[in-house]
Amino acid sequence: MRPFVGTQGEGNTYPGPSAPFGMVQLGPDTEKELWETASGYEYSDPTIMGFSLTHLSGTGIPDLGDFLFVPQVGEPKFVSGTKTDPDSGYQSRYSHDEETASAGYYKVKLQKSGVTVELTAGERAGMMRMTFPASDDASILTDLTHVLNGKKWKVIWSHLRVEDNSTITGFHLVNGWAKERALYFAARYSKPFDKAEILSDGKPVVYNTYRFRSEKEATGTNLQFLAHYKTGDRQTIVIKVAVSAISAENALKNLDTEIHDWNFEKVREQTRTKWDKELARIEIEGSREEKETFYTSLYHAFLAPSLYQDVTGEYRGLDQNIHQAKGFTNYTIFSLWDTYRATHPLFALIQAPRDADMINSMLAHYDQSVEHMLPIWSLQANETWCMVGYHAVPVIVDAYLKGVPGINRDRAYDAIKTTATNPRYDNVATYAKLGWVPFDKENESVSKTLEYAYDDYCIARMAKALGKRDDFAVFSKRAASYKNLFDPSVGLMRGKDSQGKWHTPFNPHFYDETAGVNDFTEGTSWQYSWYVPHDVPGLMALMGGREAFAKKLDDLFTFKEADKSKGVSDIQGRIGEYWHGNEPSHHVIYLYSYAGQPWKAAERLHEIVTTQYGNKPNSLSGNDDCGQMSAWYMFTCLGFYPVCPGSDYYAIGAPQLRKAKLNLSNGKKFTTIANNLSAENIYVQSVEVNGKRLDNPFLSFGEVKNGGTLIFNMGPRPSQWGTQPKIPE
């Protein structure tokens, strides 16, 4: 497991420790202003600013990075300085040679101060162990103004209290990606402060002998705390830290409930043990690089959504009220436009209890939503409304239909239907009426139409399961809406206005993510025209049949035009106009299996797995997006992929691992074996599932759920296997 994977370039992961799905993610921040370094850490950066308590994994937009701790020796600095001139502030050069990271552990030596910092994290609380050189002027700064702000977000307000001679608590309210995010923290220090100093706007908070002012607390927009120490050589100071979205009191409760003493190694060991247990949910055979890559992927998939509930059971709801979680554990950070694709389908198999908790968290969000909507992209009691569609729907429908226990079907269905029929949301009402989202009324109209149609297919599936015939008819009809935006004259999806006129002029390779100028969401027509996961036969028919469809797929991998477009720099992993670095492409290669050309899928999948993943910091070609890039990789390695979550089947691609065992949440084991797999033997020759020959390149959930074995026989050349597909309904 390599926490550094994805920290260099576009992956936007962080190397610091977190418990599985934990509430705190301690870690080093090298950057806070660049949009491209949304997680706060870029492996190529030469300096570390300090160590903050929370991080987003793989998102494209920065936020969190709450409460920075910075050990210093000598005259303390109160501004961060710059990468090129770290001595102008508190940031420090460091070397990757003196930096290590593993599950639940991170260590680095700061060259400026000579302080070695080690981090570990439990669920809601973590520890920092700082080993100082001998100094009369050692100090540890806590900067409440630090957040991963992308130059755009800001700390609106904060307060700070010195609770006793070795404890502080604090709070800040951040107007960030999450528009109004309150977070509290508590920190207990193993060594009493020699002197405790609060700074407001860089100046010590002192009593001026007019009206009393306590030096033990302050409020304001720019607060810092400085713990002064005299240290001996190699003296360690341990800081226990915890957060809460509720109160300083709860942050202290979280801290004191989870960490009882100053034993750093104990917490580290507990978290490592938790990771060992979680990562054992899939057991694989492979090379060291394959194992490192795979388990890092599993690790990344198990970082988010993250716990968002105090030890008291309280959590801050979307309505900003304090709720008591009853019958579930509350989670936040739902990057659903990404994670509905493969992350949640993976959870439905091997993290079913947590998937149910997450779904129940989404239902609570729905209850608290002023729009009565399930989350779109929720972040610590905020709805960012990021991206399009209503993809909580496939997550819930997929889990429900796959038998994930703990979901109240009627409550879930109500939420799903209400969400999908909100007359205010993104022209859903117009879509329901016209059959498409008109580009003259709504931006990203084509993507929205296509994604609604897929989500509506999921609703129809659940309606059918619940015997709701009318709803089944309504949503089945909506699910076919994609047909309305297919322009046969260009053979692609194209914007249509409310009068039914095509968007002209039309450039099928046009990409621009500037607000309000495009009919597509982070994509081109050529990329989005494949987005009918629930009715590939229907799409094929529009495109002129299976052969024409396959030919068109080939073309996708050769275009280059959109590369020059505006705003695409953070999406890499390009093969022609197939851009693996972003989610709209993720299901596309598997469409070759639908088209009867699984060997082409095998080639592309192998290419991507070997060139766009790996065990290096720069191995990820795009934002990991809370685990979606990683989940794609894992399914692909296993040989199958949930092209259409909510349906009963997976598409079979080509396995990339000799053997893997899924320890399903129901206690069954499902094993995949790829006989003769090698760098040359990448083509599937034949398949057998649970002892029966499988010629159709689709695997049904029924073949997985009770455990069993999926055996691939691999060879060096394309075979006839899978060339006569019968696409399941």
Added chain:
Amino acid sequence: MRPFVGTQGEGNTYPGPSAPFGMVQLGPDTEKELWETASGYEYSDPTIMGFSLTHLSGTGIPDLGDFLFVPQVGEPKFVSGTKTDPDSGYQSRYSHDEETASAGYYKVKLQKSGVTVELTAGERAGMMRMTFPASDDASILTDLTHVLNGKKWKVIWSHLRVEDNSTITGFHLVNGWAKERALYFAARYSKPFDKAEILSDGKPVVYNTYRFRSEKEATGTNLQFLAHYKTGDRQTIVIKVAVSAISAENALKNLDTEIHDWNFEKVREQTRTKWDKELARIEIEGSREEKETFYTSLYHAFLAPSLYQDVTGEYRGLDQNIHQAKGFTNYTIFSLWDTYRATHPLFALIQAPRDADMINSMLAHYDQSVEHMLPIWSLQANETWCMVGYHAVPVIVDAYLKGVPGINRDRAYDAIKTTATNPRYDNVATYAKLGWVPFDKENESVSKTLEYAYDDYCIARMAKALGKRDDFAVFSKRAASYKNLFDPSVGLMRGKDSQGKWHTPFNPHFYDETAGVNDFTEGTSWQYSWYVPHDVPGLMALMGGREAFAKKLDDLFTFKEADKSKGVSDIQGRIGEYWHGNEPSHHVIYLYSYAGQPWKAAERLHEIVTTQYGNKPNSLSGNDDCGQMSAWYMFTCLGFYPVCPGSDYYAIGAPQLRKAKLNLSNGKKFTTIANNLSAENIYVQSVEVNGKRLDNPFLSFGEVKNGGTLIFNMGPRPSQWGTQPKIPE
């Protein structure tokens, strides 16, 4: 009862409705920027901005005024406009002829819109009844940016939610006199909105078709809500409103628990009944003007401290954590430098259960204080540290020694002693060591020394009662510290530095409230030199004996020099250098009784009662200061005054009412009768208490507590009565 008393000039009271000690104080605001209009309403102002939910009564510093509601007709305005050009904004001219106020009720007609607004208030929730003319463009604005800001305070952040078609909730965080004050509100409208519109920075919150944005909620620094209506002639729209310091959910709970229907008259009647009950705690005989003046005073004394606890029992503590009040009801707004003098001593007699709740609220504050201090001037989960001393001490000691039930003596004593020995607070430690606060180390050093000394006397009294001999000795010694600052060469109190040198040059009439320039707190040496309430014989001795003391008192009433000083404009009620408009003078007239010249007290008391109090808007000569000006008046009318709370006695002055009955909290009745009292017969001729002749001009608590009668016989000329005083210990 005349709620307008004190609304014109320096009184700083508000005319809007509040339940006794209630959490909401609905009322009209005519002003938000002027420091001099701290309550938001100045009777002389020609315009009303709107109606906000909370107000401070009689303070010298503005704050609160949360959440302004403004009915409008025609094109709505979103800025307030000015008094001289109200049409540039939403404020409106009005006429006092179309304005009425009584206990629990306020009514005004806004001339601009023709809307009549009526207000009533329960404990935590109130109602607004707005009667509109016929209009297609009627609306009600709610302005979350409105606070009584004195140009200095600001709304740091806010949010707003349209919960349903007739309910909104909201929040703002205010950096005001209270540095970090969070307040939530909820409002339910009797008529569903024709259209609900949120405005941010004056612009409607609308979805721009890029990333979805709900039009039903917003966050930001400048939020307003506009409820649009089409109204018929004389159509009434009723709004139920409530606040909470905890959450929108609690604001709704407060609202729905307290007000069940749309019956405005019912709430008005309930609150009127509550006031009838509270005001009946003192029954008086007198002219209509006397009754109106007296009961308005009682009303003002019963507005603050105010309830600060939701119907759930939760309240926001000084540590910003949410606490559950156990065994007491939580109150806030402790203007203790003012109210320890006469307001709390009055409460100890006739509001004992509430006084105990207030004291238990102070003890909770102490528990939550990072400085481990009792409140100095606390305001909605904030300590403003306003003024000097630690006057929670006399409040607690007075209540404890007077047998107010419900105070844990050990807990109270610990809090008192810890507060009085905080080594960081206002050079208390230096004072304890040197015997005075040195002016070279601390501003307002003389006032602080004198007030500490008095507070320490109270601590010594309680230590004695608790058998703590060592503490009794320590605090008794501290209580004599006043002697160290009496300069015999000038016969007055004077600043002394840490080397023991007098502050030179010395101007005994110097007044300047600019930070850091004065040895006195809102006063001159001549005013503060009388501040030894606990040892008047000691002070007399320093001043050369009783005769010299009395002569010096005479001088006080003739000086004029300090009038010209800086920053004294808001203190009026001047008779020479005796300024009744501010608290340092309040006990001074009664010192004539100590000096054997009670007839002089009688003259001055009569003068002040008849010229500086009354039933008119401009009747108050200074800030009412949460009831202290009013409590002075009531005690004075009764004929006695708590010159030294914490002691066992009151000083007798001269009664100003023919008859009054105190319904003591222990169920006993104590009646004062002034035989022959008239405009001419202002001098006490003889006194009888509980059937016994009383020649010494002091009344012991023992003579009051079991009920009884205090009879004064009044005459047109000074008598020998009280001229041979024996000052009680």
